Amino acid sequence: MNDSVEKQSNQSKAVLVINCGSSSVKFALIDLMREELLITGLAECVNSLDTLLTWKVGKDKFTKALPEATLVDCLGEVIKVLPSDVEVIAVGHRVVHGGEAFTSSVKIDADVLEGLERCSNLAPLHNPAHIAGMRASQKVFPKLPQVAVFDTAFHQTIPPHAYLYAVPYSWYTEQGVRRYGFHGTSHRYVAGETARRLGKPLGETSLIIAHLGNGCSACAIEAGQSADTTMGITPLEGLVMGTRSGDVDPSIHAFISKSLGWSLDRVMTALNTESGLLGISGQSNDMRTLVSAMEAGDDRAKLAIEVFAYRLAKAIMGLTAALSKLDAIVFTGGIGENSHQVRARALEHLRVLGVQVDHELNAQNGDAEQGRISKEGSLLCLVVETNEELMIARETLAIIAL
């Protein structure tokens, strides 16, 4: 790119979606007309001797070493690998935490950057990196509008009785301690796509969506809106995840700290990075690896999968409290979309809801029309692929069109 990205007009138009971490930046270019992914890529180990840019166009993969490249340098290199026959009209930034300040996507300006800084304490690993990414992107694409799309925003419709913890109220009013929820972009996309497949207006659709990737969360969608979700003030709460514990007795911190002589930080590291599927199995956080190990007779892998599936089912049951009806249970994310073993095990625990799995459809990740994995007459269970980049691109377009 070149100036052409900003100047040419009779080309197909696209949004560049950026997800900036502390030492990496993921990007994806989405064609808006065809809603198609044109290119994805990652710059990793930014600001180090090992800085590496990798990108994928269709099935072709490319890499370029960029030793000691800064974030601005990396984004400058990204420009060079974008297709020249596409006009980038905006940049959409994925933001993990918008606190209570951001209830929807916004065009990034000085006030927004300030607001993000104010809620950085809620996501100290993520938000400062996002802010750095926005500033770098503003430098590299000075003429393009930039939009922030928040993982938390979709959940701002959750009512107080579902978002408040039963702790001193001043923790909420003064420290912002409450359930925020995450994966909002995915839950929102999947809710819309499910309503489309059901042939219903989103506003009349009530669902439970299980987003099961490396991070996992379930969300109750009542009349198209998030009514409750399993993640909390941070993405540690709720379901069992790849390396995160999900729910534990809060006194586990003090118990382990006393019995092992660990600092609070050490306990938090264990709950975030040494727990979940990895913690129980003792071998991997990757569901594919664990399913293979279970099928080869590994008992700890089996146990990890069973805990994962049971806790998911229990959370789904809990979330029904937020709903007036339930049109479907929907699975998405890497595990949700691909692991028939996990889905079958979780749904086994939900027979009381009237769930009957169609094992043939489940084994093929759902029927061709809707992604259905349940029998006729059962509570409907579906597999729906998520597409967070597309949702961010749509949101970005909607905001710049305002």
Ligand code: ADP
């Ligand atoms: P992220 O949350 O990082 O976006 P993904 O949504 O890609 O992650 O999900 C990653 C998880 O999906 C991993 O645990 C991976 O093993 C699992 N997964 C991907 N494909 C399969 C599969 N065919 N069977 C079982 N698990 C799978």
